[in-house]
Amino acid sequence: MRACAWLAIIALIPWTSGFKVEDFKRCSDSAFCTRLRGSSGEAYAVLPNSVAVAGSQISAQVKHEASGALFQLAITAYEGTVRLTVDEADPSVGRFHVPEVLLPELPQQERPWTKVSQTRSSLRASLGAAAVELGYSPLKLVLNVDGAPAVTFNADSMFAFEHRRAKGEEDPEGWWEEMFKGHRDSKPKGPEAISFDLAFPGVRHVYGLPQHASALALPPTTGLADNATSEPYRLYNLDVFEYAVDSPFGLYGSIPLLWAQRLGLTVAAFWLNAAEMYVDVEHAGGGVRTQWVAESGVLDLFLLLGPSPAEVSRQYARLTGTTAMPQEFALGYHQCRWNYRDEADVRAVDAGFDRHDIPYDVIWLDIEHTDGKRYFTWDAALFPEPEALQEDIASRGRRTVTIIDPHIKRDPGYHIYSEAARLDYFVKDRDGKEFDGWCWPGSSAYLDMLNPAARDWWAKLFQLDAYKGSTPHLYVWNDMNEPSVFNGPEITMHKDSLHFGGVEHRSVHNLYGALYHNATAQGLLERGTAVHGEDGDRPFVLSRAFFAGSQRIGPIWTGDNSATWEQLRISVPMLLSIGLAGLPFSGADVGGFFGNPEEELLVRWYQAGAFYPFFRGHAHLDTKRREPWLFGEAATERIRVAIRARYAMLPYLYTLFQAAHAEGLPIMRPLAFEFPGEAWALGADDAFMLGPGLLVAPVLEPGAAQRALRLPAPGPWYSATTGEAAAPGEHTLDVTLDSVPAYLRGGAILPFKERARRSTGAMARDPLTLVVALDAAGAAAGELYVDDGRSFAYRRGVFLHRRFEFAGSVLTSRPAPGGGGAMASGVTVERLVVLGLQPGREWGAQRDGAPLDVAPGPLLLRPGLPRSALVVRKLGLPLDADWAVTFLPGGAVA
Template identity: 45%
Template sequence: MARLLIIVYFTSAFLSSFVPVQGVDRGNFKTCQQSSFCRRCRAMEPSNSAYELLMNTLKVETSSIEAEMINSRNLVTFKFQFFALTDGTFRMKINELNPIKPRFEVQDALVGEPLLEKLELVERKADKISIKCGSNIATIIAKPFRVDIHDENNILISANARGLMKFEHYRLKVPQTDPEEGEPDQVPVINDIELGDEEGAWEETFKSHHDSKPHGPSAVAMDFSFPSGESIYGIPEHADSFSLKSTADTDPYRLYNLDVFEYELDNPMALYGSIPLVLAHGVSKTVGVFWHNAAETWVDIKSKGEVTSGGSVGGAAAGMVSSIVSFVSGKAGSDDGNDAGGEPKGRPSNIDARFMSESGIIDVFFLMGPKPQDVSRQYAKLTGTATFPPYFAFGYHQSRWNYNDQDDVKSVDAGFDEHDIPCDVIWLDIEHTNGKRYFTWDKVKFPNPKEMIDHESAKGRKMVAIVDPHIKRDGGYFLHNDAEANDYYVKTKDGKVYEGWCWPGSSSYLDFFDEKVNEYYSSRYLFNNYVGSTEDLHIWNDMNEPSVFNGPEVTMPKDCVHAGGLWEHRDVHNAYALEHVKVTMDGLLRRTDGRLRPFILTRGHFAGSQRYAGVWTGDNAAEWSHLRVSIPMCLSISIAGIPMCGADITGFFKYPTPELFIRWYQAGAFQPFYRAHSHIDTKRREPWLMGDEALRLVREALRTRYSLLPFWYSLAREHETTGVPYMRPLWYQYPSERATFSIDNEYLLGDALLVHPVTEAGARYVTVYFPGEGKDVWYDFFTLEKIPGVGNVQIPVTIEKIPLYQRGGTIIPKKERIRRSSTLTQGDPFTLVVALDSKGEASGMLYLDDGKSYEFRDGKYIELFFKFAQDKLTSRVVNANSQYTTKERLEKVIIIGMAANFTRAEVESQEFGKMIVDSYYDDQSQVLVIRKPWVNIGSSWTLQLLK
């Protein structure tokens, strides 16, 4: 009822379009044509760039070069810097040389200052300079400005190859006069002849919202070409295909964190998160570009083979070819005049991405691969790997907006036990609070929160509560009073506290770009401040785009100010959610003195958010199309550095059919974050409410998920050490196999499992593509049968069938005793599933620690490497000086694809010496089962098969 009253008042006070409606109201969100800076940038014609380096200012340092740059059309000067970084990567920064005020540079996306590498000077001439870092060479051409990065044979990335760089300097609209002196201020006014009288440059109106621009237009843009690329991926978050589409006939992809209600599919509209990273992939190379900018950004994509008009592309493209040919032939730097040569009309262009941001600086990282895993590692060195999840995070999460009260929570909890369904976490949405006041509890519905949480803890379960960034403007609310008294809120352009509308009604927003605010906010999570919380209560940060129901595009006005007026919201918008989860993580660490690993889920996200939280794909719907799109959405997020991704199981809006309900639980069981969640107005849909068949099949899917928790946890360790995602596109493991480049309805978990969820109603078969071009062997995960054929194979499916396959050559750890929560499986024995390749070999790994603390950082973990070859299975402890011990045992070994019968096995370990155990062989399925080797799973041992 409270929510209904707020909505009624809201609609009477503002426009009805702000109230959630059926489907997205696209009129609430800008197109590129309605965004003046996007319109200006996109109107540029590919040509020779107006920007040039002043080579007489060039300085070469140990790890960098620096020079002044000028726009030859308006004579504005810039500072150009180019850095050699570790791992053969590069960074380029361009900023105003003398801005009238500092321009915002993103701080917290990076894990720290990138490590520099000593550069090697290859050549230096009057019009260019080449430097080498690792095996990669960067050739920087002065006029027109361009950067070509190449290896010994091919150009891999070219910046400003199409001449679409733009850097709009800060300026004053009119000269300012000092009233005492009567003289104009000394800051010069530079007229930009490229700008002209373009509408929206100095101020802009969208619907009823006016955006003042006190420093005028401030856009930055640059194009990047990938000559060896055949497909391009990344720049999440969009509800679209995994492979990025050409935007020649559409709006560009938009990166602007927005609360989009019931989003549409198959278009480039902005959603909740923005990660400005693209990966260009070809059969021989994978490279990436990370556009380090937190302002609103539009990205144009040009696909390979797309015909360009006239000869506009490439001055540069031909120049790139010429310069690399000269380099390889030993004529690098020859003054043959070809650097600015033209390309024949109508010639197909390269894969190309053009980034256009409203403000900030040009700050670009070039990730040089050459393999997909290398790009992941290089990006992780910059923005960090994901926070290592506690073990329970990979279990099943049950949520709803909202569980009514403590009795409801107890009833749902009991339902899982009654129906023999495992569950690890129960979630509480906004209605658990006292009138949408975060860090509080509804005293009637949730009078004893600690008792409620402890009840779950006793069963090995956890709880998650929501904490949003909007603060209810209420004189009886301690957080609002503290924020008002201590100046913690975001301000308007006039210096007043900004007031918007969100779930509580009138709300203000904490300024997470102010350190004193962060110190205060993180302290709210301390147990003595967040009364009723315990170490088993974890946090959900929602609505942190930030969502403002009556704001422009349902978010905060761009001319609001942060950090005492230092930055406008336009500068920092996409990083607001990052700062929110960063301070949340700090608070959760403080409450246990850094002892325990928190779990945080966030909706808004940016580069670097992975260090603090997982994400989900937002307000989806109970429709087959939304189930299908969850796969490319999570693949995009995964390769952009955030491996913990999932979609609301069975859809947030609407109500699923029993078939869709079953299929979504089956599909979700193989995505990293596994949570059911639904809208407050939908019918209840706990797993036992959809009929007996749904209950049985959902239980089976959940039990399969829980059996594989050791595998998921080991993937988390692999990501922690290498940066590779849990969930991977097929081309990630098979980079030279072109047939995989466009596939986004199936994927790999690690390098071992191939998942092809059933996403069509009434499906009787699915066409599964088995990669490896016949060199790899694949086995059905459930039947253990070898898959006949290669490439596209038609697989019959019934409602019970989950198309899941193990690659030959891999070893997967499992726990087959399924309990009501993952915590209760600690101490249970393991099963190893050994899938043999064509050589009769396989390998794998297992990671063990306490599943909850940070003691693994002090060496308290065990990492095991398994190898099967010559009829012997070997376990080796990788970290020989491990300080962690376990009593868990190896209960069973299943070897599939075994052509010969072995009746026994000799197990040798330090604990037991040598002993003989029995085995069972099925010659029809070619499966060998070794029962109860019973060695300590965390030790080194061998298992030799005997006939």
């Protein structure tokens, strides 16, 4: 019986033979996109007598000239941000407003408008360095920054708001019913789509709109450009696997945030709308024009006015929040496969890392660990003692992750299903019955995560007494939460399915996975408080689907990629785009999920993946085993070096995550983020910055003997391997399979831990190395953040945040601006490495008048590297105290 059921499920999965573009919609297959894409000429006008300015808000009524329909418009001022909302004038219509994304404290950020002038045709108002002009007929909004146009709304008269109407008034094709691949969408509310255009004058590069396997600078989708595609960028969360690269096709997550950058100005637009959406990009008129079309919801548009890239990131974070501070183990290496077969297999893989001296922190279990795909259960034959297994892994400082997906097996004997059904917590179909979709367990119900009570109930399932076989060392992976429905249209849920409050799925679709992700994280948060007390335990939950605000919950990854060089190459711009969209904790499956990578590809992927914010190797059930030691000793050594380099960087990486948590800054950054004045850097995406101090240029092509690289000004730059200086400009580097081109930025100080350990937990008390890379003026600065790596004690000041500065040949350690915290760490600075001191001279160093052990040495503690740095050894400087080290030219060399 079970075998027959499994075969039936397999027959329903359209993607088992690979991605088929015909199984998914194009714009021409969506009635609303066909209606509104490229359309203009709709007449919407502001009623002059309705315009009012009161405090932070400009309000007005807008009239659709052809139908007489009225809409309510509001323009709200925030610090550095302007919010434009349009909704139907009659609030009883009840259009869907996206919940759970904007921060509740947002109203506290409102700023008053200063009215400059008002006539019968327009209104002008200012907000600091920004000014707006609202044109009445036709409706048009122009935003200026420092006196120059930055963005214009409705410049091409593409604004359209399909108002609610009764069936029978008009009945064009696609308004009240639509078919796709045999699936009927009943569309009971009729047409309710929204369109508008945004123009960015002087701009040549726009970024964002994740998730797409596309270049960082989004290629045009319309117009006369040679590289224009025929399809707009689609934002609709879907279970797409082995996805095509260089494509506007929508993937697993959606964040409707678009950056526009020109020399001297960076701005962004964020549309808070969770329905299916299409965005066109056109280069025209000396700038970029875009058209946005969504199937339902309201217009809730935020225009972020920068003017710098960092300010845009901060402005978006003030709307939707910053990234959750992760546990330190989450930044280590993760080993995953669908599936590790049983407890013996898991133990063998765990032991293999120790046997080959490769560090790792987390081992993952996919769906086969469960009892018949019933989540929160274990297969008693394969995993008879799950708690003992987790405790054994934890004894070496490591964790375990299990998969828990949103589809619940429709089995009355399964307690999760029976209880949720009794409480009426499942999504309904169009007829009000429990939605029945097919996924891994077969016939499945889907929890209604729009229902707050359902989310609260779900969270309680993660308590140790509810999740039998779990321990405090167990964390969670949410997959298939787009949601994936094997027998649904486009492998997802029918749009006319019904959620809490009668909301159709079409309006909540792109938010669904984030709500599920959040409810799961809430469960681990509550478990952590129950187990550890007030300071708790920071959740770790990986999600495949995401939306705006997901950064507050946990990491995501780019989904089911393939073991190809194309997929390795595209992973870099994909992660850069996701980071710019406010979600810095992301990664791509190292090695590719589908297929079998050859040795060179696998090595190059580990070398690149070591710099991803989230670093996980993962593989499909049908692939050959590919643990890091299975490709021969040469490959094992190269992978070992790459993973150990990741662990050496963890103090720097953890500090970057604290900055992301505090300010909303990305971790993996485009070159133009750090160097917005370099015209050539705009759109560059084959190299990137890891934070402000490290430039990484991974080798992304097979058989490469050379790697072209351009280093931004000002310099100097220093090789992260040898410490040798390099000037700004174009370089052609000779590379081997051991090469990972990376450069320290002159003026940066980066912290490292260089002792080889088995996991992050084993490194906690290890001493630090500070690498000081001097700029042309002989100065440098950097920071280090340390806490317990696990709990929320940092919220009450239990942390250390230090700032290091090198100036006038003196290196100092002081509390970071804003507060250095208080924590007894026991960690010391053992080694200083200084790059860029005046060459040709001997140098000494002292602390409190006492000479220190100084000698030329290598940048890294690896044999055979050039002795191109000045190294101060055996220091023992306390991390939790102030100190100074003075460098003396002509001093005695120890």
